Amino acid sequence: MRKLFTFLFGVFAMAASGQTFYETFESGDIPGAWTVVNTNDTYKWSIAPYEGTSDLERTVLGYEQGGSYAVSSETGRAMDGVTPDQWLISPSISVESGDVLNFMMGHNSAYNGNANVVDENKVKFEVVVSTTGTDAEDFTYTLISMVPESAKNWSNYSFSLDQFAGQQIHIAFHDYGTTASIPYITNTLYLDDIRINKEKVSDLQVTGIVSPISSCNTQQLVTATVANIGFDCASYTMNCQIDGGETVTETVNTPLVGGATVAYTFASPMLLSAGSAHEVKVWAEALSDSNHDNDAFAAEVKIGDEIPFPFAMTDDNAETAFSSSYTRTSGWVTKGWAYYNDAMMKGWVYNSGLTSYLLSSCIALPKGTVKLSFDYMALSTAKLNVYLVTEPGVYDCLAGSIELPAAEEYTAGSLTFNVPDDDIYTIAITPDNSYVGSFYLDYIKIDETGADVAVVSIDSPKLNATLVQSGVTVAATFRNAGGTLLENIPVCCQLDNGTILRETIDRIEIGESHQHTFATGTVDLSAVGSHTLKVWTEMDGDSESANNAITQTISAYEAYDFPFEASFEADEQNENWITYNADNDILYWEIMQVIDGNINYAKDGQQAAYMSSASRIEHNDWLISPAINASKGDARISFYYTTRMSSSSGSDGCNIKLYLATTDDPDEISKDAPLAVFTLTDDNVLVYKQGYSPVEIPADGTYYVAFYNDGMGHDVILDDVRFDQSEDLSILSAANSSVSGFNLTENTVTVEIANHGTTTQSGFKAAYTVNGGAPVEETVQQSVAPGESLQYAFSNKVDVSAPGTYQISVSVVADNDADAFNNNWILPEFTSYANAGLPYAVDFDTEEQREQWTAEGSWMVAANMTTSQSAYNGKGALYHTGAASADGDWVYSGCIEIPAGIYDLSFFYRTFMNMTDVERYGQNFSIYLGEEKNPEAMTTLLYSVEGTVVTTKVYEKVLQQVEIEESGNYYIGVKCTTTSSWGALYLDMIALEEPVTEGLALGTYESDFAGKFDEWYQYNPADNFSRWELGTGVGGASCLTASTTSYFYDNMPADLPGMIVAPAFKLRKGDEINASLVYRIAVDNIDDLTEEDKARIKIGVYLADKNLPQAFTTQMALGTTVSDDVQTATGKITVPADGIYYVGVLADGQRSAISNMVTSSYELYSVKLWNEDNGGVVEIADSKPFVYFDNVVRMLCPYESLRIYSVGGVLVGQYSGVDEIALGNLAKGVYVVSVKIDDKIVTDKVVVM
DSSP states (O other): OHHHHHHHHHHHHHHHHTOOEEEOOTTSSOOTTSEEEOSSSSSOEEEEETTTOHIIIIISOOOTTOOSEEEEEEEESOBTTBOOEEEEEOOOEEOOTTOEEEEEEEEEEHHHHOTTSOGGGSOEEEEEEESSOSSGGGOOEEEEEEOOOEEEEEEEEEEEOGGGTTSEEEEEEEEEOOOOSOSSOEEEEEEEEEEEESOOOBOEEEEEEEESOSBSOSEEOOEEEEEEOSSOBSOEEEEEEETTOOOEEEEEOSOBOTTOEEEEEOSSOEEOOTTEEEEEEEEEEOTTBSOGGGSEEEEEEEEOOEEOSSEEOOTTTHHHHEEESOEEEETTEEEEEEEEESSSOEEEEEESSSOOOEEEOEEEEOSEEEEEEEEEEESSOEEEEEEEESSTTOOOOEEEEEEEOOEEEEEEEEEEEEEOSSEEEEEEEEEOTTOOSEEEEEEEEEEEOOOOEEEEEEEESOSSEEESEEEEOOEEEEEEOSSSOEEEEEEEEEETTSOOEEEEEEEEOTTOEEEEEOOSOOEEEOSSEEEEEEEEEOOTTOSOOTTSEEEEEEEEEOOEESSEEEOOOTTSOGGGSEEEETTOOSOOEEEEEOEETTEEOOSSSSEEEEEOOOTTOOEEEEEEOOOEEEOSEEEEEEEEEEBSOOOSOTTOOOEEEEEEESOOOHHHHTTSOOSEEEEOOGGGBTOOEEEEEEEEEOSSEEEEEEEEEEESSOOEEEEEEEEEOOBOEEEEEEEESOOSEESOOEEOEEEEEEEOSSSOBOSEEEEEEETTOOOEEEEEOSOBOTTOEEEEEOSSOEEOOSSEEEOEEEEEEOTTBSOOTTSEEEOOOEEEEOOBOSSEEEOSOSHHHHHTOEEOTTEEEESOOOGGGOOSSSSOEEEEESOOOTTOEEEEEEEEEEOSEEEEEEEEEEESTTOOOHHHHOEEEEEEEESSSSGGGEEEEEEEEEEEOOOSTTOEEEEEEEEEOSOEEEEEEEEEOOOOSSOEEEEEEEEEEOOOOOOEEOSEEEEOSTTTGGGSEEEOOOTTBOOOEEEEOGGGOEEEEEEEEEETTOOOOOSOOEEEEOOOEEEOTTOEEEEEEEEEEEEETGGGSOHHHHHHOEEEEEEESSSOGGGOOEEEEEEOOBOSSOEEEEEEEEOOSSEEEEEEEEEEOOSOOSSSEEEEEEEEEEEEEEESOTTSEEEOSSOOSEEEETTEEEEOSOOSEEEEEETTSOEEEEEOSOSEEEOTTSOSEEEEEEEEETTEEEEEEEEEO
């Protein structure tokens, strides 16, 4: 009713306003009098219904009077190099003096608004006028030119046409540009109600509300932006409402010129309620306003809850008193702040990766100093920043910061910050952006500052273990954590339950720290055992007791004897090892069980020294042995190390530095160079390597073995530490001269042997075994000094000529060898492959097939090709992506024994799916044969193509006849020379075999598919066409079934729909071949198809002289009847020449639908072929000249010759004069037996199991 009223109103108004042109598009089409120039089916002007167009329902709003239809232009990213350039041109219009062009326009320009699209690639829009014709060059007058960005609601645009009075004009709406290929988003521009009249109108619209804003402020001015699209507006009124209450109206007498946007602020502030959400609505009114649907703008404003000062967080108020400024979930990780209160996590947790603040509710803070205290956990040292916020999102008032040491358990922390004025604030808390990982906060308190002294650390003694000693000095660091100057601060220390030392610190300024050394006494660590040292403060009036004390456990011991050995098991005194965490982060050495579930990572036993790892946290930690009494002379240090983690960066450089020192002080040890540095690599993952260094003990004395771990990227497990004078030979590596390959003969085993003992070694034994067999032992006569190594090649070679897999183990044995762990080495196994023969076929679906191909450059022998990267058959294929190297990229097959002769090479290939641009996506590749796997040896060219594109999953089959001049062992080489980085190439189902020279001689051949479907070959169909499968049809009869489905919004590709091919036939020139096809075709919603698509629905029998889909062009019988009943189609062809022929059944279907969805279903009951002379061949009916069981053909009567063919027609064997023919050497499958008896040929099929 509204649309009818609008239309009638427009008819009457035309007379009153002198309206000379009016187009509403309410016919549901662009009128024929308009000229439309579209770029293609993607970039075009088209009708857009208001109902059902998502933009017009959700995004481009503000025109309730638009009726049912508008017109739209879609542009955006380039597709295959096409850029938008489309015109909507009016019919010829006569212009009078005073005429005005008015039209409604809105847009959703997501492409233009994307930050990745530079200005020169954005789409432009212009309204232009021609006083002559409708060619592009005729439009020489511009009314408006703009770059629409993001989304804009409907607006009325007005332009004077006085300059064209008395002329005939065309008005063009032109959408155009030079777009980029990214991002994959579009612009859509909408027009409606294009009219020429005498109305010089404006279009006022409130475009945004600047104030009030969500904050703590309960009294704010109202400011809004108002724009004018159209002619100048002399005066207007501004109106506002809060929560639908009283309307405040103010008149504006300052003109708002066309195209301008201004900000207007109402005179009096609005009162808002704390803890409430308010709807603020602002609208403009003017007599000249032509469109009232876009006059208003509404926004929700939230005024925060207020919490009291002072404030203490509890489990009950943690989520209501605080919130996160921004949180994003990525996978299973929540980045930003999130609150947890469960067994796994407790408190507000920050995960790095984006800027996020923990925001308090509104709180009235007094001017001056305020204290923020909390419990926290941190992976590493963290700088915590605190901001005072008065305007949401503005974090420019940094009130205070504190450096917090790492803490793996909740630890008390606090800081004071300055409040500039009495006011209501939001407190924003966040770690500095250099912090990486998780940071925990809980039990936050906001309070006035009081006196507070905190014990920060015990600085002396600084280590957890020491030789027994007395007179040990105690030093500790104290911090003023309160808001007042501290003076005369009492501090105390006590070892175990001994004498308390009490002293006084003169003063500590606010926020400062002070290290205090106790001068009135020392502590006694001369008793062997564990001791507890406590340091604390006893200041009166301390406002925070949780940080007043700290304790440290110290193990005192007597020096160990030499030789020294440690395996870190529970029965050893591991507490006497020093673990020093220099920066107090969460990463440090621990002596512990290294068992995870059922996995024990210890070298021996269950325990080891362990250093964890975390992303971007530097390792800088010490592991120092107890003191060891050693005598002057030669010795060695040996240990084993491994890692469980693969590094994310090759430059992390995680090292173990080995020292022998006369002190246990890490600062002193680090002044000397290490004995050796051992770098962990990915080769070390779950593989123990030996660390070793020979040492010269300069004098009798006490020594420490020290390990320093630096770098990052790996955790470290260290075990079996030895400081002794033992002998030890170690295998560092071993290698085979052979790798997996073909035509292998012999293999040389080499081994690198190191002397990890203390004296020179020679005349020791080395041995290897093959596949666990008898050892082959040899004597190594070379000498190797401590710390040196030698390479030894076994003189006895390994015979690897027999096909098979070889696993070789190497060992070394020396007298008095103290460590057997490093005496053995197992080499990677390799395979001596048997050469392939003919016929050769590979589909890359087994690991064995893929292992025999060698890929170089950007080639991959891929195992899991699915979806858009699908293989032709199964999941394996050859795959090349991007541009090849300058000399081309190669992939090579295994070795194939090929006699001289002529062969058929066949394979399937395709390129990047759906991309037809040859310059970007075209592929260049060639296939060769060569006697070795290198480019120089690839001398026989078999196939070559340049600039090819095959854009669907169906692939294209290539069948090429090739000649091999000399018998030999050959490799297939595929060379890709593509220069564009955009495309991809896929190859599958590569075969080399003798040409088909024999086939079934045709008398009568009939397949009802119930028992013969396995002898037909099925090509992959198009995406919308299902594969043929055995099923049931009318009356339960057996048949093959398939179907194809099309949709109104898509146009299916015209590639191979669905084809099956019968076994090969040997036919004679002039033979008349009859064909019959029993079928049924059913189509649902057939009325939703065009006549052109109806004509495509068919099923036929076709003849080809080669087994290529594109070769099946000779129609033998065609079925086109759509029916509920079974149909029969027949036909006849004359064979043009003697030769091998193939018969295929090809079904085709519709490409699209007018509306909805259309499915065509096919049922194939039987195919029968026969010639007029039925004496040439008979398929066995009752009597057979042979019997077949257990893979053996046994003849029952004399015969002239017998031949065995694959179902594809390839001759695989021929015989005469033998009564039993074994077929067990053939690949399992269906074969055709052809027996010649008395000038007749009898055929039957057998199955090799």
